[in-house]
Amino acid sequence: MSPCTLRAPHRSIWPISAAAAGLLFLMTAGLCPAAEPRADAATVPLLFPDDQPQGVPAGAVEVVRRFDFDERGLGNYEDTPLHWERLEGPGLPRYSGARLDDECGHLAPPSFRFDVQGGSVAYEYAGSDLLLIPGAEHYLVGYVRAVGLREARAFVQVSLLDAAGGVIPGSDRISDLLASTRCGGDGDTGASPDSGAAAEPWQRIEVHLPTDIPAAAAVRLTLWVLQAYAWRETPEGDPIVRQDVDARVWFDDLTLYRLPRVRLKLSTGSTLIRREVPASFVIEVRNPTPVALQFDLSLSDAFGQVLHERRGAIPANASSPLEHPVPPLEPGTYTAQLFLRDESESFGNRSLRFAVLEELPQANPGAADFGIDLGELEPGDADGLVQLVSELGCRAAKLGLTLPDDDISDPSVEAARDLVRRLLSLDVQPTGVILPPRLGPSASSTRMALMTPDRSSRLAPLLLPMGNAVSSWQLGAERTEIDYGSAWDAAALHEVRRDIQTFVTFPQIVVPKSVFGLATDQGAPGTEQRPRLETPDVASIYVPPHAPTRKLPAQLAQWQSADAPWIMLETDDALPVETRIVECTRRLTLAKAAGAERVFLPAPFGCDPAIGRWCPNELYVPLRTLCRFLAGKHATAVLPATAEDTLAILFIDGQEAGCVVAWSWCDQAGPPLAICGCEGAEVWDLWGRRRPGGSGDQILVPLEPAPVIIAPVNAAAVALQANLAIDPNLIDTDAPDVRPVLRMANPFAAEMAGVLTLKVPPYWCAAGAELA
Numbered sequence: 001m002s003p004c005t006l007r008a009p010h011r012s013i014w015p016i017s018a019a020a021a022g023l024l025f026l027m028t029a030g031l032c033p034a035a036e037p038r039a040d041a042a043t044v045p046l047l048f049p050d051d052q053p054q055g056v057p058a059g060a061v062e063v064v065r066r067f068d069f070d071e072r073g074l075g076n077y078e079d080t081p082l083h084w085e086r087l088e089g090p091g092l093p094r095y096s097g098a099r100l101d102d103e104c105g106h107l108a109p110p111s112f113r114f115d116v117q118g119g120s121v122a123y124e125y126a127g128s129d130l131l132l133i134p135g136a137e138h139y140l141v142g143y144v145r146a147v148g149l150r151e152a153r154a155f156v157q158v159s160l161l162d163a164a165g166g167v168i169p170g171s172d173r174i175s176d177l178l179a180s181t182r183c184g185g186d187g188d189t190g191a192s193p194d195s196g197a198a199a200e201p202w203q204r205i206e207v208h209l210p211t212d213i214p215a216a217a218a219v220r221l222t223l224w225v226l227q228a229y230a231w232r233e234t235p236e237g238d239p240i241v242r243q244d245v246d247a248r249v250w251f252d253d254l255t256l257y258r259l260p261r262v263r264l265k266l267s268t269g270s271t272l273i274r275r276e277v278p279a280s281f282v283i284e285v286r287n288p289t290p291v292a293l294q295f296d297l298s299l300s301d302a303f304g305q306v307l308h309e310r311r312g313a314i315p316a317n318a319s320s321p322l323e324h325p326v327p328p329l330e331p332g333t334y335t336a337q338l339f340l341r342d343e344s345e346s347f348g349n350r351s352l353r354f355a356v357l358e359e360l361p362q363a364n365p366g367a368a369d370f371g372i373d374l375g376e377l378e379p380g381d382a383d384g385l386v387q388l389v390s391e392l393g394c395r396a397a398k399l400g401l402t403l404p405d406d407d408i409s410d411p412s413v414e415a416a417r418d419l420v421r422r423l424l425s426l427d428v429q430p431t432g433v434i435l436p437p438r439l440g441p442s443a444s445s446t447r448m449a450l451m452t453p454d455r456s457s458r459l460a461p462l463l464l465p466m467g468n469a470v471s472s473w474q475l476g477a478e479r480t481e482i483d484y485g486s487a488w489d490a491a492a493l494h495e496v497r498r499d500i501q502t503f504v505t506f507p508q509i510v511v512p513k514s515v516f517g518l519a520t521d522q523g524a525p526g527t528e529q530r531p532r533l534e535t536p537d538v539a540s541i542y543v544p545p546h547a548p549t550r551k552l553p554a555q556l557a558q559w560q561s562a563d564a565p566w567i568m569l570e571t572d573d574a575l576p577v578e579t580r581i582v583e584c585t586r587r588l589t590l591a592k593a594a595g596a597e598r599v600f601l602p603a604p605f606g607c608d609p610a611i612g613r614w615c616p617n618e619l620y621v622p623l624r625t626l627c628r629f630l631a632g633k634h635a636t637a638v639l640p641a642t643a644e645d646t647l648a649i650l651f652i653d654g655q656e657a658g659c660v661v662a663w664s665w666c667d668q669a670g671p672p673l674a675i676c677g678c679e680g681a682e683v684w685d686l687w688g689r690r691r692p693g694g695s696g697d698q699i700l701v702p703l704e705p706a707p708v709i710i711a712p713v714n715a716a717a718v719a720l721q722a723n724l725a726i727d728p729n730l731i732d733t734d735a736p737d738v739r740p741v742l743r744m745a746n747p748f749a750a751e752m753a754g755v756l757t758l759k760v761p762p763y764w765c766a767a768g769a770e771l772a
Contacts, residue, residue: 064138065130067254069100069110081112083127087222091230093119098223104250106143106202111252114225116152118245121225130219130256132160135286135319137261138209138219142254143202146180148247151228153177156254158207160216167220170379171213175205180247202252211261212611219256225249231438260287262295262314263611264338264350267323270387271354271615275331281352283322283338285314292316296339297324302332302618303577314340331358331687333618353615358688360625361711363393364632364653368429369592371396371600373568375477376435377416380612386422388605388614393627396598397428400477401462402435403449417465424469431472431510434462436480446476451492456499463503473500474510478542478568481512493536510566511536515543515555538597539565545572549586550665556594564597577618582663582706585622585686589661589707593635593649622686629659629684629709636715637722639675646670646703650722652715659711660718664703672700675710677717684709720744 079099101113160171263284299308338350604619633651648662664670
């Protein structure tokens, strides 16, 4: 076995594969500062809460191997457990090691104890008995106890091997990163869990192994205690290397379980269903055990209400799929959950998130005014991702690409290139977002990463595979760049543009800005001498979740004088589901009304890492509805409010037809909105369902907190209504001299002619009922 290579502190020290390194970096994003370790974060549902498969059929769960490290009876009197080998190399000093501890254990001694006196420690299991059975589920469950571990983290790395013993790329999985749960621990000798820092608990870890890799034949385990300088950025000007030099970590009761494999999917082959098209739940079963299993299937909506339940049986040695019809559902997002069980206990939870879609009018096919931010591309089903993007109706997409730590192209760039080609075939315009490297002193922002002499060589692995397929490049993600206060001066931006032009003929440079900042007013008097801090082709205005939605028009108004910007919206994920849907759709409508060239939102779908399936979330259907109706349109007028807490905006696309989006700012339903020019119009809610609104040239639309859409409307008639107002609209009979004034503006370029009829109460006196 070749020794593992580590590098010195302040540099990238990754003794594990690139895929595992990426996972580890993502898991450590919340680890700074060290005083707040992520201890016992349950990323995978617990199979057996007490580590004993009680209530689970005896033949349904198989223990492939259990490491309780009780090997004295087997004749092992060495310090190292059987078949465990130490990894060596720079960064793995010999003075930090590991040994069997006969006096400390999880359920009972012994355990595998790591003594950390500086540097990192890693041991790998070299046995050949951790074999996999194709088609079965495999879980690793274990326990870790850490004393004095504040800077470093303990975890287990699981890798899949092929038949030749080679590690399969992309198969690495990493457990939760564990540290001491208590800051104390002084004086603990580790001799007994009841002495010194005895209150330090055993922390559970659980890893779900990949199941969709046909070449997988065996498992390799590696136990790690890794110092935090491997991933944590060193503060500028701080030469101190912070690491643990007196810590102890115990690993015990590591168990590899094998369970029957069950998959839940839809007969449509995707996670989208047309409301009028029948579909079925397909339960793919691979039960290699001689025990029959039961299953519970439940269906709930986006708000957690259970709509449907069913029970059934999975025969022993079953390998044929089972089907169950999807009940009739209204448009929306739903979650199906499948539990395996015997008479009393459930295990092996499987879930499926999907959306039911209503047929909607086709959006403007050439409009690229709505977009989604895909972030960094996750491994998964590319067909499912492309289908979700296409059905959403957006014609623009941002895709995050991370600058490499060296000059070698990351495999994810090739996957991103293939995705870009497929998006272009759907007329979706891609924008590459250059993200900072995951590690090193420049990992905080893209600007810091690109202000280095090797800028061109860093950009080459990203831009060269894309060629001219991606002409729009954004310098950093909005949240990261703005949080770090990165500002591009004209000289720095010119240098980056020159390097990008080496790979892209006519690049469009996009720079993030905050909605709370000031737009560059270069045309105003007295600003000729003002230095130009930024000269991008496009500014992407970031609206953070805490920005009040009702004040958004005023915040965006300052950017209307600048070239039409892009707007990146975010909504607080901590809000209740219904509130989050209302806030997100309101913000999208207001941003569109502000005249932005493009409005972006985080992608309303995510990838299930266990099986690589892309699934819509609760925002998918409402955003699809708005994108379909508003694409290619621009706001021209605000209708007179029937109450102070209502808003109605007219959008048109240059033709006679348009649409109105309206809502009540109150938490309850507001007064109805009367709209003229609605002959043949329909009222739609966010889920694409038609709602009653009357018929005729004028309709009354009840307003609720969630926006409603009235389409198609006669744009000219509605615009005229928007320009007609009476002020004041309350008449005081005790002050007859204060008379209301009728105001009406002509919104059209041509002269208007017609008759204005005033209908007054019978006890009023009017000098004239008609005015030509």
